[in-house]
Amino acid sequence: MRRHAVAVVVLAVTLGVLVPWAGRLPRAAAARLVGIDELGPTRSAVFVDSPAMGRTVQVQVLHPPGGGERPTYYLLDGLDPGDRQSTWTNATDAERFFADKNVNVVLPIGGQASYYTDWQSDDPRFGRYRWETFLTRELPPLIDSAFDGNGVNGIGGLSMGGIAAFVLAARNPELYTAVAGYSACPDLGLAQGAMLFSIANRGGNPGNMWGPPGGPAWAQHDPALLADRLRGKTIYLSTGTGIPGPHETEIKPQLPENIFFGGPIEAAVDGCVSAFEQRLRALSIPARVDHSAVGTHSWSYWQDTLHVSWGALAPALGA
Incomplete structure (x- = not known):
């Protein structure tokens, strides 16, 4: 869709154009698409006036x-996302891929540490x-209307965004058919x-996020506790061990501390992913986990695991 069609999209959404999953979700206050720049x-x-x-x-x-x-496919960023573009397009070949x-x-x-x-x-x-x-409420109908979406959705992300992807999928199981986490720890207890x-x-x-640690809101967002809601979805997780590999000499716009602490961080994530994998197995929920x-x-x-994951995600999405 091009910029001159924005008014058509706004009118269509305002008049309540139906999308395939609309009847299964509570209505939020109407968000408004205010511009699209190619x-x-x-x-x-895409610029959205968000009441939320x-x-x-x-x-x-x-x-x-x-x-x-x-x-x-909703693809979430890490702890320090860019304010002008996603780091997925800044640090990987996602756009070309x-x-x-x-x-x-x-x-x-945006959404630093969110x-x-x-x-x-x-x-x-x-x-x-x-x-x-x-x-989950405001954006999907606008995306589907503006970019010919068919109502089939997946969600994934790296690190912080991967945790969030599993949280959102577990809390909104009707919205997603697939969920992926790249170096993400979906077990919030860990x-x-x-x-x-x-x-x-x-x-x-x-404390402004979900209240004090151990409070009820933490349990209400924990994919490990809500894992049964992931049943029937295509699930993909990937992690390294923290041992340096072929990419350590490359310069990427990543967190500066990851140059020094990326190994220990990944080793901890690997342990968490293994624990979450065991949780899924105990519930007989299949998942592809690449260690x-x-x-x-x-x-x-x-970037490597994004490419690999698409082999599992594309069939689930019908892409």
Whole structure:
């Protein structure tokens, strides 16, 4: 869709154009698509007036150059996402990789240390975070209307975004057919300390997210406790061991501390992924889990596993 068609999309959504899953989700206050800028033949910046977030939110969409119905893959960023583009397009070949694939890839912009969730309280550092409502209620009908979405959705992400992908999939099982995590720890019982530290380390108040550690909201968001809601979905997880591998000498726009701590971080993630894998097996929920013998917490490995994961995700999405 092009910029001159924005008014048509806004009118269609305002009049209540139905999307395939609309009747199964509670209605949120109507978000409004306010602009689309073409960044290239297969990439567009989309601006949404979000009542939940109380501001205009940008997402970028990778899409085929032509028309035709297609599924949508929501691909979430890490702890320090870019404010002008997703790090997926800044640090990997995601735009080129998806250019010839019949899928919309939605990349949220911003959301530092947000875990892409609805925070209980506005934060002095980050402001209003209502990412779950935005990503699961407000945004999908707009994306489907503007980019020929067919109502079939998957969600994935790396590190923070991978945790969030599993949280959102477990809390909104009717919305997603597939979920992926690249170096992500979906067991919040094991990830909680790192999550609290990461928010505080970026200047936020961790208590503003889901309240005090061990409170009921943490259990209500824990994919390990909600794992049965993932039954029937295609599940993909990947992790390295923290042992340096072939990509350590590459320069990538990644977290500076990952150059020094990417090994220990990935080793901890690997243990968490193994624990979550055992949880799924105990529930007889199938999942593809790729444990690499090497690899640190860094972008070149996430580019590799993005490519590999598509072999599992594409059939689930019908892409």
